[in-house]
Amino acid sequence: MLEVRDISVAYGAIKALHGVSLSVAKGEIVTLIGCNGAGKSTTLRAISGLVRPGSGDILYEGRTLRGVAPHEIVRLGLAHSPEGRGVFPNMTVSENLDLGAYARKRSEHAQIREDREKALDLFPRLRERLKQSAGTLSGGEQQMLAMARALLARPRLLLLDEPSLGLAPQIVQLIFRIIREINAAGTTILLVEQNAHMALQVANRAYVLEVGRVVMSGDAKELARTDEVRKAYLGHG
Amino acid sequence: MDQLLQTLKDGIAIGSLYALIALGYTMVYGILKFINFAHSDVVVLGAWLSLLFARKLEAVTGWGAPPWWAGALVLILAMAACALAGFCIERLAYKPIRGAPRLNVLITAIGVSLFLQNMGQQEWMFGTRPANIPALVNDATLFTVGRVNFTLLDAAGVGTALALMVGLEWLVFHTKIGRGMRAVSHSTATASLMGVPVNRVISTTFVIGSALAAAGGFLWALKYSQIKQTADTSWTLLGLKAFVAAVVGGIGNVRGAMLGGLAIGMLEMFGAAYLWSSMTDVYVFGLLIAVLLLRPGGILGKAVVEKV
Ligand SMILES: Nc1ncnc2c1ncn2[C@@H]1O[C@H](COP(=O)(O)OP(=O)(O)OP(=O)(O)O)[C@@H](O)[C@H]1O
Ligand SMILES: [Mg+2]
Numbered sequence: 001m002l003e004v005r006d007i008s009v010a011y012g013a014i015k016a017l018h019g020v021s022l023s024v025a026k027g028e029i030v031t032l033i034g035c036n037g038a039g040k041s042t043t044l045r046a047i048s049g050l051v052r053p054g055s056g057d058i059l060y061e062g063r064t065l066r067g068v069a070p071h072e073i074v075r076l077g078l079a080h081s082p083e084g085r086g087v088f089p090n091m092t093v094s095e096n097l098d099l100g101a102y103a104r105k106r107s108e109h110a111q112i113r114e115d116r117e118k119a120l121d122l123f124p125r126l127r128e129r130l131k132q133s134a135g136t137l138s139g140g141e142q143q144m145l146a147m148a149r150a151l152l153a154r155p156r157l158l159l160l161d162e163p164s165l166g167l168a169p170q171i172v173q174l175i176f177r178i179i180r181e182i183n184a185a186g187t188t189i190l191l192v193e194q195n196a197h198m199a200l201q202v203a204n205r206a207y208v209l210e211v212g213r214v215v216m217s218g219d220a221k222e223l224a225r226t227d228e229v230r231k232a233y234l235g236h237g
Numbered sequence: 238m239d240q241l242l243q244t245l246k247d248g249i250a251i252g253s254l255y256a257l258i259a260l261g262y263t264m265v266y267g268i269l270k271f272i273n274f275a276h277s278d279v280v281v282l283g284a285w286l287s288l289l290f291a292r293k294l295e296a297v298t299g300w301g302a303p304p305w306w307a308g309a310l311v312l313i314l315a316m317a318a319c320a321l322a323g324f325c326i327e328r329l330a331y332k333p334i335r336g337a338p339r340l341n342v343l344i345t346a347i348g349v350s351l352f353l354q355n356m357g358q359q360e361w362m363f364g365t366r367p368a369n370i371p372a373l374v375n376d377a378t379l380f381t382v383g384r385v386n387f388t389l390l391d392a393a394g395v396g397t398a399l400a401l402m403v404g405l406e407w408l409v410f411h412t413k414i415g416r417g418m419r420a421v422s423h424s425t426a427t428a429s430l431m432g433v434p435v436n437r438v439i440s441t442t443f444v445i446g447s448a449l450a451a452a453g454g455f456l457w458a459l460k461y462s463q464i465k466q467t468a469d470t471s472w473t474l475l476g477l478k479a480f481v482a483a484v485v486g487g488i489g490n491v492r493g494a495m496l497g498g499l500a501i502g503m504l505e506m507f508g509a510a511y512l513w514s515s516m517t518d519v520y521v522f523g524l525l526i527a528v529l530l531l532r533p534g535g536i537l538g539k540a541v542v543e544k545v
Binding site for chain 1: 413416417419420423424426427428429430431432433434435
């Protein structure tokens with residue numbers, strides 16, 4: 001469904017990615033783990049068009065995303081819930097959700113309303129806060145809003161950047177349960193996480209990124225058993 | 238009592254004009270985070286185009302007294318022409334340097350401003366001599382309170398400004414494109430991830446801001462009937478005051494610009510009526526300094542707190 005082929009990305013003089021390749025098949029949960037600054041977010045940004053790779057190519061459902069603007073990529077069914085959630089703090093929860101469906105046509109009105117109900121069923125806490133401004137939500141609620149909003153784009157592929165960042169353990173559990181549910185309902189997921197423990201549990205496959213390169217990849221459960229991953233990412237001595 | 242009423246009336250009239258112009262500054266700042274110095278020149282363009290359209294209309298219809306729709310038609314034409322001008326300015330001058338350092342953008346804005354001023358002075362454009370706009374409203378006194386007359390012209394001016402502001406408020410807070418504008422103003426990148434076409438939103442912002450500027454120029458022409466040449470300092474001062482209104486209200490904040498415009502207008506008129514009439518500019522810039530010292534974000538501006 002998604003194929004990233006040997007992409008390199010630089011921010012001015014700083015090289016963030018040096019030839020990253022990865023693929024995601026329909027129906028999978030794939031996770032991308034790595035330390036701070038490894039280039040995880042940059043990889044997602046390249047996929048959603050926010051940064052342009054200097055070389056390499058990205059294919060989504062068989063077509064190249066080279067030169068396609070971010071707002072057009074959303075229309076292709078690829079939604080990106082960014083690092084730090086990116087909710088619009090001055091807007092209400094309800095308006096934030098509406099923005100999630102911005103790319104969809106007016107004629108899809110009924111379908112959008114249905115998706116909205118589904119997203120709110122997934123995150124009932126948001127339903128109670130529809131009129132509240134998003135800036136006043138707790139960190140966990142903002143994360144829920146960011147995910148619900150991404151779902152309103154009706155993505156076939158969902159990119160999630162560190163959904164568990166800074167959240168209390170119970171909320172992290174909840175978020176990961178919902179990631180499973182979203183996947184079970186038919187959405188393919190590419191998940192970036194620092195919480196490697198949880199990410200490897202939920203994912204089918206995993207890639208390990210170190211300073212802009214993929215250093216390991218494979219079945220998530222098997223990777224979790226290797227010494228390198230246990231030592232570097234799971235905190236086993 | 239009469240003086241109070243008269244001052245209030247004048248304050249609202251000039252304040253709503255400032256507000257219309259301030260909206261253009263604030264909308265562009267909200268989205269692109271730069272001060273569009275060429276904005277006041279679009280106001281001037283609006284005033285001069287109103288004059289040209291009014292003369293044309295007068296010649297074509299050969300009116301003795303202007304028909305009731307003359308003002309509306311001239312206003313719409315001027316707004317449409319300035320909207321187009323705003324679109325072109327953004328496309329030709331600002332879009333190519335999107336993402337460039339702020340100083341470059343600022344210098345470009347000053348360049349656009351000088352260009353418009355100098356082009357307007359050419360004889361084949363508006364020339365360097367002041368001109369008078371034909372009467373567009375068949376003025377009459379509607380009612381009188383004490384010794385203060387409320388005329389059709391007063392009502393038309395304030396009514397037009399209010400209608401446009403209500404329309405803008407509705408657009409920004411209750412439509413899809415308005416939601417897109419607010420999203421882009423918070424974060425271009427995140428907005429684009431929502432599917433908001435950022436470039437189109439920016440174009441729309443310039444188009445709307447310039448149309449409102451044209452309305453400001455039109456109302457100015459209606460009010461003072463004499464229109465000065467495009468590089469006249471009175472225009473610069475008008476633009477500066479509208480800019481102050483935007484800052485006082487909270488730059489980037491649409492409601493703030495409306496409030497700031499009215500505040501500045503009232504301050505000027507009350508200062509002139511009850512203090513020294515020669516010092517109106519001092520009051521305005523004094524208020525600016527006070528606001529910047531006490532509430533740097535402006536009256537309605539507030540720091541946005543983001544949770545981590
Ligand atoms: N806007 C930017 N300008 C300059 N350098 C950047 C920018 N964004 C990221 N970088 C650099 O690119 C590299 C990769 O950053 P990236 O954000 O992709 O890492 P990450 O794996 O997501 O890290 P984290 O886990 O901390 O989120 C880092 O060295 C970072 O400093
Ligand atoms: Mg990151």
